[in-house]
Amino acid sequence: MRIESFLKGEWIAPGEGAREIESAVTGEAIALAGGGVLDMAGSVAYAREKGGAALRALTFHDRARMLKALAVYLNERKEQLYELSYDTGATLSDHQFDIDGGIGTLFVYASKGRREMPDAQVYLDGGLEQLGREGRFMGQHVCVPMQGVAVQINAFNFPVWGMLEKLAPAILGGMPVIVKPATATCYVTEACVRMMLESGILPEGALQFVAGGVGDLLDHLGAQDVLAFTGSADTGLMLRRHEGLLRNAVRFTAEQDSLNASILGPDVGPGSAEFDLFVKEVSREMTVKAGQKCTAIRRIIVPDAAVAPVIEALSERLAKVSIGDPRDAATRMGALVSASQKADVLERAGIIGQEAELVFGDVAGIAGPGAFVTPLLFHCADPRAAERVHDTEAFGPVSTVMGYGALSDAVTLANRGGGSLVTSLITRDGDVAREVVGGAGAWHGRIYINNADSMGESTGHGAPMPHMIHGGPGRAGGGEEMGGIRGVKHYMQRVAVQGSPDILSAVGGRWVPGAREVKGPAHPFTRRFGELSIGETLHTAARQISLEDIEHFAKFTGDTFYAHMDEDAAARNPFFPGRVAHGYLLLSFAAGLFVEPNEGPVLANTGLDNLRFMKPVQAGDSIAVRLTVKAKTPRNAEYGEVRWHVTLTNQDGDKVAEYELLTMNAF
Known part of the structure; x- marks a missing residue:
């Protein structure tokens, strides 16, 4: 076998000084790899200009779908990789650990990308920080793809998993990859790379492959690039000392020897x-x-x-x-x-x-x-x-x-x-x-x-x-690969964004309290997923809470906690002025105020997040609801998740409760 490199969109045959690779089982020569002079500067530029631009133009969900398609494609062809891998000395169960494990990692990152990341190009990292007294100036940490290339140097023991466990978070994060496997087993990695390229799933420049030595590749990396290494502590130390990596503050992670x-x-x-x-x-x-x-x-x-x-x-x-x-x-x-x-x-x-x-x-x-x-x-x-x-x-x-x-x-x-x-x-x-x-x-x-x-x-x-x-x-080595979305963040830059609620809503694609509200042409529950706009808001009429409501709810549900039923005991509680309405009664009445009862595009209520009760409600008080489209996340071709920001206020305009409602809405 003549193991070729794939750089700048072309396969490059082994050159002068190529290394001979032997079968671990028979000791016979089975492949040639490396040698010659490769244009590493051009390959880095090709990754940045072609692959990086194409990946950053996609959303996290677009990239997640690519990872799933790659996983399906490889899974249908893994027997070919098994056959090659026998010469590495690996048994069938070893292949499954390596090859099936790598494919499984693609599946996991594809799923996490769709479930835990937005269908957008900016990832929100943590909650909002209120920087002004009135909430007109706020801060939000976000993550965006780095604008370089991820160079990934892998060890000989896992020629497929070792590549895919690094490639998955990098591609999901929006960075193109140059893969450099250990030469001893690079023929298995090359076959896997060929499959991925032949699938046509990845954009041009998103994946390149080096068989043999890296030449002067490290000299061309800069502050927007990432170097991820798996191998011996001695090689890791050599890489850490590389002058170009130190001078240009190249982001570096290592997974090295381990006396487990x-x-x-x-x-x-x-x-x-x-x-x-x-x-x-x-x-x-x-x-x-x-x-x-x-x-x-x-x-x-x-x-x-x-x-x-x-x-x-x-x-x-x-x-x-x-x-x-x-x-x-x-x-x-x-x-x-x-x-x-x-x-x-x-x-x-x-x-x-x-x-x-x-x-x-x-x-x-x-x-x-x-x-x-x-x-x-x-x-x-x-x-x-x-x-x-x-x-x-x-x-x-x-x-x-x-x-x-x-x-x-x-x-x-x-x-x-x-x-x-x-x-x-x-x-x-x-x-x-x-x-x-x-x-x-x-x-x-x-x-x-x-x-x-x-x-x-x-x-x-x-x-x-x-x-x-x-x-x-x-x-x-000090590295932390994978870790779900933590691994994706390694290929992104965290940046603190400060501005008004309107600005942060526009940047993050998620409505921020205090941002401009949008009035829709009809009740939002009558509008399909694609018709709803971020910030679209419904204000309901008010409903007065009576003592009869409180007592009926207590008896009907069995929740006869003293704060709802015993005036003297409630008054002794430092949090209540006397008997108060149940929090869940307020949520039930809130739903009654904003729900559109007729059949429509809202398919299911799937839960609520971040529920807080801010101020007690007594008999005689009134509540009204503000319902706002906070975020939208497609789930499949038929429906998507809508996250609604729900605020309950009393007759004085004070907040009494706040939460986020999740519904599934038809497209």
Whole structure:
């Protein structure tokens, strides 16, 4: 295979000095990649001028629909990616972790983009800030797409997921992408990129691909660009020191080496469901992708009394793992990605072996042309005095068991890794969970806690989910990828906008209290989704509240709280002048004032948000309602969500309640 780069709309064949790529299974040469001189300055400009402009012209919903279309397109062709991926040493279950996981991430971001972001080009970040006494001058934080390119450098272990988990939030945020995968597995990434480009879903310039070295690419990045990196701490440090990145303040995130840990709670003993779960989790994390996962468990931290039972149970389970050709259905663990990776893993295992005893496996590896090794399980008898077991990552099926006395000791050992992507805890004890989170949270990007109650639905120690951040402090690089919309914001600039309610309404596409009201030609409930205007407002007539209303509501609903039924008791309450109307009575009467009862485009009331009661209403008071179209969000081809701002005022014009009503309206 001749692995080509795709830059400035053209495929570019490998050039002079191209690197030969070998099969992890057979050791035979299967591909050539890289070499030659690539026009990186032109590629960056092409991304900014073509891809960036095209993406920014779309709304968040437009970009979300593209992500979903890409996910569907790839899902229909994933078998082709599976077949290529076998030569990386991955088994079928490994493919599903990588390829299906990447496609699933696209689906999640597509859904979140439609559900949690507006059908607009500006994202509102947080609530309004009133900067003046009368509310005529206000502030709103918003996020807008950065006007550069997202360069994404990925590791060899996840050639598809590693790309798509970065690409999804970048495209949703409105930034074009230049993907640079690790050369060892770039042939799988290239096939996936070809599929996405052939689909015609992405606009021109939104996606480019580099096979091999990046040349002088980093020299051309500026303050509007983003560099996202996954790989070793040494490479991450080299990138952080790059003069151009420092000089131009290029936004940079890294997801690096990680000495992840798993802690067995002191409440868990052999024979319990939690003990079996712990052993299963550790074994799986050692063997999935042959341990070549940034989230794999490297340190197994268990109570002193559980060290021997854990070693015995783990060794028994690891002995059942069949190793061999990943195309063989009986194989449970395939090969490391390359002969050089095999040599590196065994060298690092030797370093760990200076402080720990090998209790399972063979540090000589498995003879033959492929990059095969056995799982290697070590036991460190004195982890408090040890150094290398806490700072050496053998990026393969290698892990070390170590004991602890007090739970605080377990937390200290977990933190000795200097920062990880994930630490897991198996416990049923809430106090244990709280102590671990409080003591270890500062050093770990994710804390995964599991027991018999949740294990049926849990995603697993080593499975980063697009809904949650994936990254960690210190040694782990300090980055926070994914995390739902948090990941999208990384590719956007937060800016504070100040102005009048009318100006903020225009900028944000959402009506702000105090902004100009629009009078519609008819009752807003008679108007279809597309006919309603932001700011369209209905003012209702007033309704007087009687004591009979209050008592009838109390008896009818069963809500006979003293503030509504006992004058003396209510008067002793510092919040009420005497008996008052129920808050929910006011909401019911408000609906009666603004609802149009006849069949029309309003299909359903789906809830209300931000309800506040500001002032009590007594018998004899009146209420009136102001109903305003605050925001509109399409949901599908048939209907969309309308968010209404509802304000209830009394006979003096004072606010007594305020909330946001949600309805589904037909197009």
